[in-house]
Amino acid sequence: MPSGYIPILIFLAVAISFPVVAILAAKLIRPAAPSVIKLEAYECGIKAASDSRGRYTVRFYIIAILFVIFDVETIFLFPWAVRYRTLGWFGVAEVAVFLAILIVGYIWAYKKGALEWV
Amino acid sequence: MSQFYTSTDHFTIIPAVMLALFGCAILLFDFLVFPDPRQRKYLLIFVALAEGFTGYALYRQTEWLTANGQTSLTGFGGSVTVDGFGIFFNWIFVIAAMIVAVVSYKYLEISGEHHGEYYGLILFAQSGMYFLATGTDLITLFIGLELMALTFYVMVGFLRTDKRSNEAAIKYLLLGAFSSGFLVYGFSLMYGMAGSTKLAVVAEAIRQRPLWDPVVFLALATTSVGLLFKISAAPFHMWAPDAYEGAPTTVTAYLAVASKAASIAFLLRIFMGPFWSAKEVWEPILSVVAVLTMTVGNLAAINQTNIKRLLAYSSISHAGYMLLGLVAGNDTGINGIAVYVMVYTFMNLGAFLVVVALRRQNIIGEDLDDIAGLMSRSPGYAVLMLIFLLSLAGIPPTAGFLGKYYIFLSLIQTGHFTLAVIGTLYVAVAIYYYFKIVRSMFIRESTEKAPMATSAGLRLALGVSGVLTLAIGVYPEPFLRLAQTSLLR
Amino acid sequence: MHPITTVHYLALSAALLLIGTVGVLTRRNIVVILMSIELILNAVNINLIVFSRIWHNMDGQIFAIFVITDAVAEAAVGLGILIALFRNKETVLADEIDLLKW
Numbered sequence A: 001m002p003s004g005y006i007p008i009l010i011f012l013a014v015a016i017s018f019p020v021v022a023i024l025a026a027k028l029i030r031p032a033a034p035s036v037i038k039l040e041a042y043e044c045g046i047k048a049a050s051d052s053r054g055r056y057t058v059r060f061y062i063i064a065i066l067f068v069i070f071d072v073e074t075i076f077l078f079p080w081a082v083r084y085r086t087l088g089w090f091g092v093a094e095v096a097v098f099l100a101i102l103i104v105g106y107i108w109a110y111k112k113g114a115l116e117w118v
Numbered sequence B: 001m002s003q004f005y006t007s008t009d010h011f012t013i014i015p016a017v018m019l020a021l022f023g024c025a026i027l028l029f030d031f032l033v034f035p036d037p038r039q040r041k042y043l044l045i046f047v048a049l050a051e052g053f054t055g056y057a058l059y060r061q062t063e064w065l066t067a068n069g070q071t072s073l074t075g076f077g078g079s080v081t082v083d084g085f086g087i088f089f090n091w092i093f094v095i096a097a098m099i100v101a102v103v104s105y106k107y108l109e110i111s112g113e114h115h116g117e118y119y120g121l122i123l124f125a126q127s128g129m130y131f132l133a134t135g136t137d138l139i140t141l142f143i144g145l146e147l148m149a150l151t152f153y154v155m156v157g158f159l160r161t162d163k164r165s166n167e168a169a170i171k172y173l174l175l176g177a178f179s180s181g182f183l184v185y186g187f188s189l190m191y192g193m194a195g196s197t198k199l200a201v202v203a204e205a206i207r208q209r210p211l212w213d214p215v216v217f218l219a220l221a222t223t224s225v226g227l228l229f230k231i232s233a234a235p236f237h238m239w240a241p242d243a244y245e246g247a248p249t250t251v252t253a254y255l256a257v258a259s260k261a262a263s264i265a266f267l268l269r270i271f272m273g274p275f276w277s278a279k280e281v282w283e284p285i286l287s288v289v290a291v292l293t294m295t296v297g298n299l300a301a302i303n304q305t306n307i308k309r310l311l312a313y314s315s316i317s318h319a320g321y322m323l324l325g326l327v328a329g330n331d332t333g334i335n336g337i338a339v340y341v342m343v344y345t346f347m348n349l350g351a352f353l354v355v356v357a358l359r360r361q362n363i364i365g366e367d368l369d370d371i372a373g374l375m376s377r378s379p380g381y382a383v384l385m386l387i388f389l390l391s392l393a394g395i396p397p398t399a400g401f402l403g404k405y406y407i408f409l410s411l412i413q414t415g416h417f418t419l420a421v422i423g424t425l426y427v428a429v430a431i432y433y434y435f436k437i438v439r440s441m442f443i444r445e446s447t448e449k450a451p452m453a454t455s456a457g458l459r460l461a462l463g464v465s466g467v468l469t470l471a472i473g474v475y476p477e478p479f480l481r482l483a484q485t486s487l488l489r
Numbered sequence C: 001m002h003p004i005t006t007v008h009y010l011a012l013s014a015a016l017l018l019i020g021t022v023g024v025l026t027r028r029n030i031v032v033i034l035m036s037i038e039l040i041l042n043a044v045n046i047n048l049i050v051f052s053r054i055w056h057n058m059d060g061q062i063f064a065i066f067v068i069t070d071a072v073a074e075a076a077v078g079l080g081i082l083i084a085l086f087r088n089k090e091t092v093l094a095d096e097i098d099l100l101k102w
Helices: A003-029 A058-083 A083-113 B007-032 B038-065 B084-111 B116-133 B138-156 B165-194 B199-208 B214-230 B240-245 B249-272 B276-303 B307-328 B331-358 B379-393 B399-413 B417-442 B454-473 B476-488 C007-026 C032-055 C058-087
Strands: B072-075 B078-081
Touching: A003 B007, A058 A083, A083 B249, B007 B072, B007 B116, B007 B240, B038 B072, B038 B078, B038 B084, B038 B116, B038 B165, B038 B276, B038 C032, B072 B454, B078 B084, B078 B116, B084 B116, B084 B249, B084 B331, B084 B454, B084 B476, B116 B138, B116 B249, B138 B165, B138 B249, B138 B331, B138 C058, B165 B199, B165 B214, B165 B240, B165 B399, B165 C032, B165 C058, B199 B331, B214 B249, B214 B276, B240 B249, B249 B307, B249 B331, B276 B307, B276 B417, B307 B331, B307 B399, B331 B399, B331 B454, B331 B476, B379 B399, B379 B417, B379 B454, B399 B417, B399 B454, C007 C032, C032 C058
Parallel strands: none
Antiparallel strands: B072 B078
8 A cells, every 4th residue: 555545544534534423422412302393404594495406497507508618618728828928929819819709609699698587 | 920820821721710700790790780580581691702702712722732733731730731632522511501501591481490590500510511621630620520510410400499300409419429429539549549639640650550459449440430420321320310300401401411521521531541551450341331331221211201311311321332432442432432422412402402392381391292293283393303313323314323333433443343233232222212202203193282482592502403413424524523633632 | 556557547538438338328318318428528538638648748638628628519509409309398318209210
């Protein structure tokens, strides 16, 4: 076993034992008197409306798709940032073209109402 | 200009830049200048301009090559190579895109889905095809392929409220993404062997390895899955009938012609490039695939009652014939594929355009019953359809014969007699099912009297396809000379 | 104990490819199938990065960036089409999509 992994093992052991110990200790010390209201899911004091595993509205998917697309496009900026000085004005021009295409897509999505919450 | 970018670099990609630029312009103009749906037909002007500029750029590239006495011009450190092969295929894309754009207007309006984005998508797909035909770098080819494929997924599902269109799109997407995953896995292995993504370097690295090297074989196998899927060769053909049937017919025409031509160009770039030294390994595999493709395509077509589905199976079998040219692998075979693709473009476009013409208000017009009695209703369309079907079957005075002739000639030259015999036998099967359509048109009684809903663009496009299908068959010399240029690599 | 070598990375990538393939072929839910396709593309990315490290050049890493982008584009288009399909058919299960067949 390479010794480099021992700290990771110790860290894992501590991380796992901490919640186990805490929950066990609480169970031993606390008084047990459950009632219907106490067992209800706590939601900032208001009554729970429904199961949390229900269906999402489809709008979330569209927002998620748009987010992921624009999010991932930024990875193309990282190589440029790393080699900014070497690439010079050529890099700036390239990135400008890239962003211009993205902006066309953004304007299109905006005008089509993809960013509005219907 | 800098060390990363020269004027010849610019020259090698200008057609794709033009197409993308006009595609973006269409997206913006669609709602900024033409907010009224009835004005959308003016977007056709943008398509025409884009194709005009692309054609001019291709012409200038050809001129440059002849003026400098070179066979190819590379740009971006060898990522893009403009040569006779790439230019030839790009002319096919230009013609196909223009024809499809011209005929789409009426069809989409009847379907109630006439959006400006459609024309943008046509151009974006075409700029992907440009890189498939001219790319000589794994990354360039991959990006070209995905640009084409992704736009086609959207176009196949363009009839948003039609369940069949949705279904076709999701099936095409799932299988397409799956197969391109395999393809790019093969690409990663090729990069691993060579340490470079340039096709020439990869080819050299594969040549250095033993013939049955397992890594080469794994790369070959995974890459072939993606390539054969794209040209709809068996056993990876299952998406084609569904996608062809569910898609709007104009998109089906574009998918059957341009996408297949681009995929064939891509296949040739890979098999004639990196994998050429392993020909002994892939030749038997491709022979089996070609025979299987012709078998599946021809036999499954017999029982179809939907014309689009029938033509889809027929286009699968055509992919089998094109593969035979690669199996032969000599100059006649490769030239034969070029001739076949050119001929196939016009006859298949024509056949699908007749189906487009059958679409009317409340009539989908894709069934064999819908074409019944076409001769008595609109004899012009019936005769044109007859020409296209004769050509698809490969009967002499038409262009289709010429395509098959060169493929069979190359097979005989290289001693693949069995394959030539099998190919010829399947022509007989093909005649049988094409004549099911002919019989329906000429002998059966018309079931409905609604007039054809055509537009000037559709009539023009049909006329051009019909004339060219006949002209290539009757007077082939200039077209053969054109196809010869595809050998310049 | 041996250090982690190229073979380990390639085995991991092959395993991911296999898991992805099995996922695509056996799962019913289209969203899960799309996720399996992402696994295949991630297998490709691992390959590319490893080879890039062996050869000491950047081509593989650049390729990987493009593969990531492609994966996102595919997922976006796929979910878009899936939403259109769900609006019409009320299902995301692959075996209930059966209008088109021979």
